[in-house]
């Protein structure tokens with residue numbers, strides 16, 4: 001696309017300047033008007049709660065005596081000291097889940113996008129099918145399926161294929177499996193969209209220019225699908241780090257995630273400042289990793305150019 | 307060693323026959339065009355030569371190498387795609403260098419070859435631009451450079467100018483011709499624009515419904531169309547029903563349905579006897595009133611002017627013959643307003659035997675199925 005004509009372009013200054021004068025007021029107003037509903041939404045449902053939480057995290061007191069804003073930032077240090085294990089564990093789980101969902105759904109999305117033919121939409125529906133039942137029900141049913149003496153393990157043990165003490169539930173694997181299962185579509189859909197948009201003639205062009213299948217994938221398909229990888233990773237990583245349900249239902253004390261801790265601070269211990277501080281610590285952790293990731297993806301795009 | 311040979315090549319997709327048993331020899335260094343209407347199988351033919359599609363049956367050879375089943379990346383052939391298919395994540399230089407890098411050409415050779423190529427297509431200084439920062443014509447030239455830099459034996463071009471506006475297209479036609487004569491590579495060029503095919507090609511294959519209707523130099527195909535399809539696809543033609551009366555030496559006589567008998571070179575006849583369609587191009591016809599002293603050519607029919615359309619360089623007269631056939635005549639504008647013919651004027655249309663051609667009395671060109679083989 002051509003660069004749009006700019007005011008500084010020679011020859012444009014004279015004729016454009018005068019009518020531009022009364023344009024400006026309207027130009028300033030229209031974008032404001034268009035973004036107004038969105039801005040309002042953000043202010044009400046994002047900025048205000050954020051400010052409230054920020055203030056809460058800097059307050060002191062108990063539920064009985066009430067809380068007062070004292071600027072007590074040490075809560076952050078204390079919270080981090082107490083729950084660093086859970087915080088780091090959550091970030092690691094988030095990474096594992098992101099990598100695993102990427103590894104599982106890339107081939108799936110690739111196949112549907114390139115070879116799905118007329119059934120593409122059917123396959124997409126199949127990926128989305130679990131979403132038609134609520135998150136909690138899906139996860140709960142895994143609890144039943146994987147129970148120590150449930151339909152799978154119970155039978156296997158009866159047939160003597162597993163020892164009596166073998167368990168899946170309440171292990172790290174169960175929590176990770178639950179997370180991966182629940183967040184898979186968040187990765188698969190953006191990947192599918194990116195791969196579906198890929199012009200098939202790009203692949204022909206790569207072949208034409210002496211790339212075999214592997215080189216075509218590495219040099220053309222993969223770089224062109226990076227926006228999907230990026231979007232999918234964020235959509236998977238961010239909510240999975242903050243998830244509490246999978247560990248709650250499928251895990252044990254050894255798999256406690258930061259989301260569970262925050263939930264407990266608010267709903268059980270009523271220690272609002274610590275809960276709020278932990279929420280911000282979680283947010284900073286996620287932001288830091290996302291920032292590093294964004295940088296890394298940017299670099300890969302440059303690298304694959306060579 | 308870079309001639310291209312197709313022998314009995316057929317390609318079917320499910321029940322569609324896209325290319326139907328075609329044979330062809332394109333010689334080294336030739337500018338060869340595949341010309342035909344949309345859906346006639348041009349792209350499919352090109353894709354089989356490029357290695358993107360395997361023929362259902364038949365054989366393809368490049369030089370003396372049978373490449374029928376060889377994958378695209380192992381062929382000494384490059385393609386300029388219909389939509390350019392430039393890599394949006396790479397800049398101009400990287401796009402052009404892509405093939406050389408895969409071929410493991412030494413780094414410094416890559417740099418100089420890419421620079422030379424950008425110079426050849428008149429894009430010096432654009433190396434660091436991203437693809438979406440280029441105009442359509444510039445993208446087209448990057449696509450050309452990206453293919454040519456690999457020094458292929460054969461370059462395939464699929465309607466490379468289709469997305470450009472008329473002025474740019476004319477300019478790029480000359481550009482392409484220049485580049486082809488400079489690099490001396492065999493070009494196989496797909497287009498559905500007959501004028502483009504005529505101005506650029508050494509030879510043209512006119513395609514319809516997956517088959518070749520006629521192959522030949524632009525002049526030969528235009529002056530001596532062998533099928534009704536070619537006659538009307540390549541320029542305009544007037545076609546009249548006739549019956550072969552006889553052949554004397556190199557001259558044949560045909561009695562037209564309107565009543566007159568005309569003659570034409572015998573080798574133009576598709577058959578020795580029976581019914582044929584006689585054709586003559588609108589610009590080859592002379593128009594005169596019966597009482598005028600203008601010269602009259604040996605072949606002639608009487609008609610009445612029905613519509614006259616002034617287009618500046620010429621005037622087109624639509625005339626109706628005694629048996630209700632329409633004949634179009636182009637008269638060059640020589641600045642003689644008194645020569646204009648009003649609708650309703652009785653006229654005599656005449657032309658030279660050498661400007662006459664004959665085609666098999668067959669299906670109309672707008673009929674979809676079938677088509678007569680070359």
Ligand SMILES: Nc1ncnc2c1ncn2[C@@H]1O[C@H](COP(=O)(O)OP(=O)(O)OP(=O)(O)O)[C@@H](O)[C@H]1O
Pocket residue numbers: 319320322323324342343344345346347348349350351498
């Ligand atoms: N991959 C395919 N699957 C099924 N049918 C196809 C495929 N590719 C082409 N065809 C059919 O084969 C025929 C020839 O197609 P082709 O693309 O070669 O035409 P074309 O001459 O290049 O037309 P255009 O000028 O519109 O590009 C068409 O009827 C088309 O529908």
Ligand SMILES: [Mg+2]
Pocket residue numbers: 348349350388464
């Ligand atoms: Mg085509």
